[in-house]
Amino acid sequence: MWEARVKKALAVMIQHNLVKFEASERNNNIAEYSIIHHNVYCLLRYPKYLYMIKRIYGTSEEILLEILLNLGQASASNVIFQSANRLKEANDDSEISDPSALHQSFLKLAQDNFIIRCPKLADNASMQKVPTLVVEEKEKFTVPHLEIGPIAKLLKENATQLGEHSDSEVIWRVNHERFDVELRNVILVNAAARRVDSTAGELYHLILKLWRECSNPDSPTTNALSFNVIKDAVRKNEGSSPVLLEHFEQYLRVLYEDTSSLITKVGDAGGGQFILNYSIVFENLACATLDSIVLERFGSKALRLFRLTRIQKFMEQDQMQNIAMIPAKEAKMFTYKLLEHNFLQIKELKKGTSNFAPVKSFILFHVDLPQQVARTALEASYKGLFNAMVRQMHDLTDNKRLLDKHARLETLLESLRGEGLPEDELAYLSDSMTAAEKSLVARIHSMNDHLTLGQTQADDTILILESYLKFSSMT
Amino acid sequence: MAGRGRGRGQNVSFNIEQLGFGRGEAVPVSVTQPPPLFPTLENRPLPLIKDVEYEYILVTQKDLNTRMRNSSFHLNTAIEIQEIQQIHNPSYEKELPVLWNRMPTELKKSIAKKLGIEKLKTVKSGKKKKIEDPDKIFAKLEKKEIVESEGEGMCDGKEDEDEKEKSDDEKVEVEDDIEEEIDEEMDEGTDYASNYFDNGEGYLDEDDNLDEGEAQF
Numbered sequence: 194m195w196e197a198r199v200k201k202a203l204a205v206m207i208q209h210n211l212v213k214f215e216a217s218e219r220n221n222n223i224a225e226y227s228i229i230h231h232n233v234y235c236l237l238r239y240p241k242y243l244y245m246i247k248r249i250y251g252t253s254e255e256i257l258l259e260i261l262l263n264l265g266q267a268s269a270s271n272v273i274f275q276s277a278n279r280l281k282e283a284n285d286d287s288e289i290s291d292p293s294a295l296h297q298s299f300l301k302l303a304q305d306n307f308i309i310r311c312p313k314l315a316d317n318a319s320m321q322k323v324p325t326l327v328v329e330e331k332e333k334f335t336v337p338h339l340e341i342g343p344i345a346k347l348l349k350e351n352a353t354q355l356g357e358h359s360d361s362e363v364i365w366r367v368n369h370e371r372f373d374v375e376l377r378n379v380i381l382v383n384a385a386a387r388r389v390d391s392t393a394g395e396l397y398h399l400i401l402k403l404w405r406e407c408s409n410p411d412s413p414t415t416n417a418l419s420f421n422v423i424k425d426a427v428r429k430n431e432g433s434s435p436v437l438l439e440h441f442e443q444y445l446r447v448l449y450e451d452t453s454s455l456i457t458k459v460g461d462a463g464g465g466q467f468i469l470n471y472s473i474v475f476e477n478l479a480c481a482t483l484d485s486i487v488l489e490r491f492g493s494k495a496l497r498l499f500r501l502t503r504i505q506k507f508m509e510q511d512q513m514q515n516i517a518m519i520p521a522k523e524a525k526m527f528t529y530k531l532l533e534h535n536f537l538q539i540k541e542l543k544k545g546t547s548n549f550a551p552v553k554s555f556i557l558f559h560v561d562l563p564q565q566v567a568r569t570a571l572e573a574s575y576k577g578l579f580n581a582m583v584r585q586m587h588d589l590t591d592n593k594r595l596l597d598k599h600a601r602l603e604t605l606l607e608s609l610r611g612e613g614l615p616e617d618e619l620a621y622l623s624d625s626m627t628a629a630e631k632s633l634v635a636r637i638h639s640m641n642d643h644l645t646l647g648q649t650q651a652d653d654t655i656l657i658l659e660s661y662l663k664f665s666s667m668t
Numbered sequence: 669m670a671g672r673g674r675g676r677g678q679n680v681s682f683n684i685e686q687l688g689f690g691r692g693e694a695v696p697v698s699v700t701q702p703p704p705l706f707p708t709l710e711n712r713p714l715p716l717i718k719d720v721e722y723e724y725i726l727v728t729q730k731d732l733n734t735r736m737r738n739s740s741f742h743l744n745t746a747i748e749i750q751e752i753q754q755i756h757n758p759s760y761e762k763e764l765p766v767l768w769n770r771m772p773t774e775l776k777k778s779i780a781k782k783l784g785i786e787k788l789k790t791v792k793s794g795k796k797k798k799i800e801d802p803d804k805i806f807a808k809l810e811k812k813e814i815v816e817s818e819g820e821g822m823c824d825g826k827e828d829e830d831e832k833e834k835s836d837d838e839k840v841e842v843e844d845d846i847e848e849e850i851d852e853e854m855d856e857g858t859d860y861a862s863n864y865f866d867n868g869e870g871y872l873d874e875d876d877n878l879d880e881g882e883a884q885f
Contacts, residue, residue, distance in 0.1 A: 198743065200774070200775045201743055201764065203775055204764065204766045204771055205743060205766065207766075207770075207771060207775075208741070208766045208767065209741070214771075214772055224772035224774065239728075239729075239732055240724075240725040240726075240728035240729045240732065241725060243728050244725055244728065247724075259732070262732070263732075263735055263736065263739065264765070265741075266767060266770075311770075314769065314770060322772060322773045322774065323772040323773075324769075324770060324771070324772065326770070364767065489711060489714055490711060491711075492711070642726055643716065645726055645729055645730075646716045646717075646722055646726060647716060649722065649725055649726075649729075650716060650717060650722075
């Protein structure tokens with residue numbers, strides 16, 4: 194009995210791209226299953242994906258993506274069909290939206306690589322116990338020809354299932370890597386906007402797009418863009434604000450002279466050659482994140498010590514308290530606190546040569562950014578995220594009965610109100626739950642929201658630190 | 669090594685000043701128990717950011733969670749299945765909207781097995797066909813739920829296993845798989861009742877529907 198459930202669970206996870214399988218080497222008829230860790234983690238980021246798509250494109254693309262996330266893997270026609278149904282529901286069954294508009298949206302998403310084709314079944318797959326799936330490099334983003342006519346017809350008939358269709362063998366899924374790149378870009382654009390102002394953010398967004406078109410996404414630096422190319426792009430872009438058009442040279446200059454290295458100038462040809470060096474930018478971002486962590490946890494004096502040590506690389510205790518201008522006792526206390534929490538490391542250099550006298554040694558403090566500090570902070574973020582999830586689950590399961598009762602009551606009230614029941618009868622019904630219960634439910638809901646927000650924002654920190662570690666290990 | 673420990677701490681290798689304590693100052697008390705599980709926070713953490721983006725994310729997250737939970741992808745735990753079976757039709761089973769033709773065949777067998785269709789033991793050679801007449805209820809349910817017939821192919825079951833259904837009354841099941849046979853032997857081929865030896869797996873299982881009929885002594 195358990196066996197059947199395990200099989201079902203595996204099937205569901207494979208469908209949602211969380212688990213993959215391949216034929217075992219020893220015996221082709223047995224499949225070996227493995228978890229795709231990154232995709233499981235990215236389950237948390239689905240709302241962010243939807244928000245980004247909504248901002249970049251619009252509602253119909255957002256609905257397409259949502260349907261695809263719900264289904265895991267699906268063919269294009271199925272996604273379009275279900276999205277049209279969902280739009281119909283949202284508009285209260287009034288109008289039937291045109292599936293060809295959704296088709297265009299689907300094409301846009303595929304063009305920008307946000308969705309990707311799954312590997313297709315090899316030709317002899319139906320004979321095999323463990324089907325082999327073949328990746329086709331060139332066709333990863335090409336949408337096959339779809340027949341919109343049958344879809345439109347089924348929509349008119351209020352069908353719930355699509356049935357057979359011509360492209361049922363071409364299956365699509367969400368492209369997590371592309372979304373990760375996009376999330377990183379959002380962080381950079383927001384950094385530019387915070388550092389300078391929102392017009393600079395706009396300019397940076399444009400430049401990022403140009404870089405993406407001309408460079409390899411996996412390399413730690415982008416290819417160089419010349420000033421003239423940027424100028425053309427800014428002029429051609431319809432969405433540019435007039436401020437940007439007028440002052441874009443100054444904005445560019447401000448950005449590349451800024452210490453955050455959002456843009457690095459590497460040469461003068463063509464009016465200036467600009468690249469983005471991911472490792473430096475993310476190091477700066479990670480440092481900023483860690484600085485704010487130290488600040489919030491230990492105070493501004495500790496922050497001064499931390500930054501000093503980071504910039505000066507190796508320092509002695511006495512030096513630290515002199516340069517930072519902090520009284521000795523406090524300096525010592527903060528130093529040891531930072532040491533305890535792994536923000537500072539100790540390096541001992543022995544000085545003594547004689548075997549009789551006690552050995553004197555230099556004790557130097559330094560900040561080991563990539564290995565110790567960033568990883569500790571990352572671990573702490575993961576733990577915080579996990580704690581928030583556990584607590585949320587605990588709250589929901591403990592109060593499940595109460596929440597269910599409340600939900601049932603609400604739906605009942607809504608449906609009765611829709612049928613036109615008078616208000617006093619509704620009030621009578623809603624009194625079946627006491628005020629204390631209702632306030633408890635409200636408290637649970639607000640705690641739930643709080644925890645979800647906390648998880649989302651912890652994820653932001655995790656993204657910065659992970660990207661930093663990834664790029665620093667590349668160089 | 670001279671003067672080892674002679675006199676109180678005369679020849680210690682470090683200087684108490686180096687540790688940061690002036691002469692005569694008290695040494696901090698040594699720790700005698702593990703740190704508390706929930707230590708009090710010294711500084712209150714910053715409040716969460718609540719702007720338009722995060723509001724939207726909150727709403728979307730709740731929406732996605734509800735949809736997932738209500739979809740047929742959500743597999744119920746044993747207790748929930750019991751509840752559903754008590755309230756609804758006991759033989760009610762929702763179809764999983766999974767793309768079966770892209771999965772290993774071993775995962776697909778679960779559906780047929782669940783409905784309790786018996787697979788008779790196979791002899792170790794050639795092809796065999798066992799025609800069965802299951803109850804009409806099972807037949808109807810299985811017809812609704814086996815989705816993979818075109819993926820499995822219509823080959824003659826030479827060395828592979830196929831599951832074909834021709835009509836409501838006639839079921840043709842061909843099994844020839846040696847690995848599967850080994851599995852089957854373990855469960856059904858012996859003289860002893862299969863659950864006489866309790867391996868303790870179902871110890872905390874609260875599912876009362878487990879078949880315990882055979883091993884009553």
